[in-house]
Amino acid sequence: MAGGVGKRISSLFPDIPKPLIPIEGVPVLEREISLLRDQGFCDIILTVSYMSDRLISHFGDGSRLGVHIDYFVEETPLGNAGALYEIRDRLSDDFLLLNADTVFDVDFARFTDHHRKKGGLATLFTHPNDHPYDSGLIVADDDMSVLAWYTAEDERPQYYKNRVNAGLHVLSKRILKDRPGTPKVDLDRQLLKPIAGTGQLFCYDSPEYVKDMGTPSRFEAVCRDFAVGKPAKCNLCRKQKAVFLDRDGTINRYAGFVRTPEELELEDGAAEAVRLINSSDYLAIVVTNQPVIARGEVTVNGLSKIHNRMETLLGASGAYINGLYYCPHHPDSGFEGEIRELKTVCDCRKPKPGLLQKAAKDLNIDLSSSWMIGDGDNDILAGKNAGTRTARIFGESTAESMTDADITGQNLLECVKKIMVIKEI
Secondary structure: OOOOOOOOOOOOOOOHHHHHOOOOEEEHHHHHHHHHHHOOOOEEEEEEOOOHHHHHHHOOOOHOOOEEEEEOOOOOOOOOOOOHHHHHHHOOEEEEEEEOEEEOOHHHHHHHHHHHHHOOOEEEEEEEEOOHHHOEEEEEEOOOOOEEEEEOOOOOOOOOOOOEEEEEEEEEHHHHHOOOOOOOOHHHHHHHHHHHHOOOOEEEEEEEEEEEEEOOOOOOOHHHHHHHOHHHHHHOOOEEEEEEEEEEEEOOOOOOOOOOOHHHOOOOOHHHHHHHHOOEEEEEEEEEEEOOOOOOOOOOHHHHHHHHHHHHHHHOOOOOOOOEEOOOOOOOOOOOOOOOHHHHHHHHOOOHHHHHHHHHHOOOEEEEHOOOEEOOOHHHHHHHHHEEEEEEHHHHHHOOOOOOOOEEEEOOHHHHHHEEEEEEE
């Protein structure tokens, strides 16, 4: 979709259509097309309107870039999805729908494979951001089926997972069966949001680089990212690095077993520490033992609400996590109301490395380049067993360590600051 005017960024580039705005001398849409070509996506349709002649003149039939480009010129405004109905017969059964002014560096094979496995009408590329409180939020179940879609103006739950629609989509042509009766068709409000909760809309969570460059400040931030090679580093076809974080006593204040959302309070400096990770080359991944599930003291849904509060509190301070993995098991029996099938010796309960290994498989993480931070021996041992470097928190509530860590600190922030210095050596 390359037809937008780009009013907000026109102060910087008044005479250039937004898709031709250069980043380090290369138009943003040309960067996107080259990335798609390198991943085998070579048949492209551009829907154009504003300064369409400039775009068509620049890209031609696409042969210069090694792709084939067709065009649909939108003579009258059709909304951001109306053109899809005009080109329906030219689309494959499943197709990528991308914004030409969104900057991305994504492993599209992972994205499209996920869509095919789910078999829905549409799949949204979703990620956390540093301002979820004023962004549209996507709520999904464990199968990644979208249950609800809250736009920025909708009333939302008190606590929520930081999951935002990034503006990249895989669609089935079946979603275009019946055109809405309005002259303009809005993609989100008229096509996608109405199928939330039907089992036909899925999301795909990824930490990869997707940024809106629609304002001067956002454009400048994107240029800074390209100057240090950040977009390419985030692509999941490349090995990632992570800082794995224990939860209780590390991110939130230790208060025994946390059984309700209100019992979770962030440690001082925790949000700043996570923000530092977010601004680095590391992913922020929470790995936590939660035996309260096996003990029957908290339900899976109840634990989700607790973690939603954690993400909401972090998001209010501009911080986010890229993943959360928990162990619901407990090896000992004898608790009233316990869940027998979860009373087992497992491979995911720290000090075993299963949680870290699962995250590494999901997100292509190089464990040897990663860190594990926690306040207990089980955390340090889990990191060592997984092959990461380790950082031990020695706060007021933590016990004396029997296991040496690579570095120590009084809190999460101190440990993260030390890791960031080591990273730069």
